[in-house]
Amino acid sequence: GAVVSQHPSWVICKSGTSVKIECRSLDFQATTMFWYRQFPKQSLMLMATSNEGSKATYEQGVEKDKFLINHASLTLSTLTVTSAHPEDSSFYICSARGGTHEGPQHFGDGTRLSIL
Amino acid sequence: SQQGEEDPQALSIQEGENATMNCSYKTSINNLQWYRQNSGRGLVHLILIRSNEREKHSGRLRVTLDTSKKSSSLLITASRAADTASYFCATDLQGAQKLVFGQGTRLTINP
Numbered sequence: 001g002a003v004v005s006q007h008p009s010w011v012i013c014k015s016g017t018s019v020k021i022e023c024r025s026l027d028f029q030a031t032t033m034f035w036y037r038q039f040p041k042q043s044l045m046l047m048a049t050s051n052e053g054s055k056a057t058y059e060q061g062v063e064k065d066k067f068l069i070n071h072a073s074l075t076l077s078t079l080t081v082t083s084a085h086p087e088d089s090s091f092y093i094c095s096a097r098g099g100t101h102e103g104p105q106h107f108g109d110g111t112r113l114s115i116l
Numbered sequence: 117s118q119q120g121e122e123d124p125q126a127l128s129i130q131e132g133e134n135a136t137m138n139c140s141y142k143t144s145i146n147n148l149q150w151y152r153q154n155s156g157r158g159l160v161h162l163i164l165i166r167s168n169e170r171e172k173h174s175g176r177l178r179v180t181l182d183t184s185k186k187s188s189s190l191l192i193t194a195s196r197a198a199d200t201a202s203y204f205c206a207t208d209l210q211g212a213q214k215l216v217f218g219q220g221t222r223l224t225i226n227p
Contacts, residue, residue, distance in 0.1 A: 004158075006158070032213060034214065034215075041222070042219070042220075043204060043217045043218060043219045043220050044159070044204070044217045046214055046215075046216075049213065049214055091156075093158050093159070095158075095159070102146050102147055102208055103164070104149055104161040104164055105159075105161070105215060106161065107151075107158035107159040107160070107161075108158050109157050109158040110156070110157065110158050112156070
């Protein structure tokens with residue numbers, strides 16, 4: 001149980017393109033979803049927390065207009081990297097948590113984004 | 117800044133040996149969690165230990181928590197080549213719904 005599916009797993013696109021990444025909880029209702037960014041050989045950096053039906057809470061230093069997050073249902077959250085540039089190239093990972101605020105997070109397999 | 121610091125940053129041992137990783141944190145927590153990440157993949161939850169617990173076991177995993185020292189350790193016994201991965205501790209902070217991850221330990225098990 002507690003499966004999270006993230007798509008796409010790999011994206012290469014030109015500078016200036018907007019890229020949408022989907023995160024779905026397949027067998028549970030995700031009241032909260034999280035979006036992380038990870039650089040090679042480094043830890044996860046939380047970008048934002050989204051609760052279903054409300055605006056995402058962004059971490060300090062993360063541009064809201066750059067990284068658009070939508071959490072329209074209890075099973076789907078999307079991250080759109082708008083007008084992507086090479087410096088946005090990274091590994092993006094989503095996670096989801098069910099009803100309790102103190103349980104584990106369930107992670108997708110990540111999306112490797114490469115901007116040329 | 118990151119809440120958790122882990123050591124060692126990298127650990128390389130022979131198959132069959134035990135691997136110990138340590139994690140320290142700074143503020144009060146609800147619980148502490150350990151995750152594993154294979155290269156290029158997402159994280160897999162291993163074990164959660166609550167702030168009022170001192171030790172927890174799951175298969176070959178043993179986790180300890182010392183809230184007075186704000187530290188935790190993860191012990192993997194009888195390591196296998198398939199245990200090669202990065203291991204992260206994550207603290208579930210009081211008053212927040214997010215996890216804060218440590219820097220991770222890259223574990224290599226040599227056959």
